[in-house]
């Protein structure tokens with residue numbers, strides 16, 4: 001008997017794909033889920049990934065055996081170097097416990113479970129944050145609290161309030177930070193602001209937990225986008241990082257990610273790693289191989305790594321072109337200011353549209369974005385940009 005189950009609501013982000021699929025308007029536009037599209041509106045496989053696929057196909061040493069609980073050690077090594085830098089002292093000292101995870105989402109959940117196990121009762125996240133952060137951490141048994149981050153009134157970071165809130169968090173609390181290209185707002189702290197955040201968190205004995213899902217989409221230079229993480233490490237934080245390779249490598253469905261924690265010394269790292277493995281084993285046993293092998297093939301090869309960085313920069317650059325085109329079209333013949341669209345970075349434009357306006361966009365124009373007014377710029381193309389801007393002007397009139 002299964003009658004105790006009530007009908008649940010669709011997911012606020014992924015559920016849009018379902019409504020979009022049912023819409024028979026030939027002009028429909030999907031700017032909901034953050035997934036990169038070519039200017040033809042099609043899913044995009046990076047040429048370096050195609051190349052890695054060919055290389056891996058020809059290796060008869062590759063098989064379909066299980067990976068270990070912690071995943072592919074070579075992938076984990078390369079992923080951690082990608083975040084912390086090849087010459088990272090903490091990596092050389094063996095102080096980092098790292099595992100391969102089911103992309104960013106899986107890594108976040110493993111971290112939530114681990115925190116709960118380690119006696120943590122709560123976690124702080126920015127307001128707003130990626131919608132899934134909250135249920136992931138709640139389902140792991142943590143209370144989710146928010147620090148101020150973004151002021152919708154002036155479409156800008158509210159840095160002073162953020163710092164004030166961070167100063168009031170009890171010591172030894174874990175605070176989630178978006179490493180770059182904040183989702184959904186597209187607004188990151190400046191280098192100087194990151195320095196101040198690092199200092200405030202050090203003084204307050206807080207534990208930084210970086211969610212790094214867009215490395216390559218902020219500056220267009222993937223290694224450079226790890227700047228905040230590397231600076232915090234330099235400042236001596238024993239921080240944690242969850243990495244997603246969905247967006248930057250375009251490996252969404254392959255579920256490629258890593259979770260790492262910097263500890264005091266090698267023996268502590270071994271203990272933390274053992275607890276990570278004990279968390280993973282009863283959840284899903286071990287992660288999938290294919291995507292991690294592709295990333296290893298790329299990051300293990302100098303030329304393919306250079307190609308990857310260039311190709312990721314190309315995606316970021318197409319998105320920036322679309323920001324300029326969308327803003328220009330929106331401001332044409334109107335007096336409303338859309339400057340924030342070109343000021344924001346990463347995959348999203350946090351448009352400032354109200355939920356009523358978003359519903360009108362959906363119902364009257366078949367344009368699908370999330371209720372908070374977040375538009376995935378990755379889905380905007382030279383062919384639909386004017387359709388989108390005309391519709392936005394219509395619903396905000």
Ligand code: PLP
Nearest residue numbers: 103104105130183211213244246
């Ligand atoms: N964290 C942030 C901030 C994200 O925006 C996303 C995806 O949109 C993720 C994590 C997780 O994505 P995935 O599970 O595909 O790595």
Ligand code: TYF
Nearest residue numbers: 013014032033034105130183
């Ligand atoms: O667009 C976003 O913010 C994400 C995208 O398993 C996403 O929610 C979609 C599916 C998934 C993980 C992330």
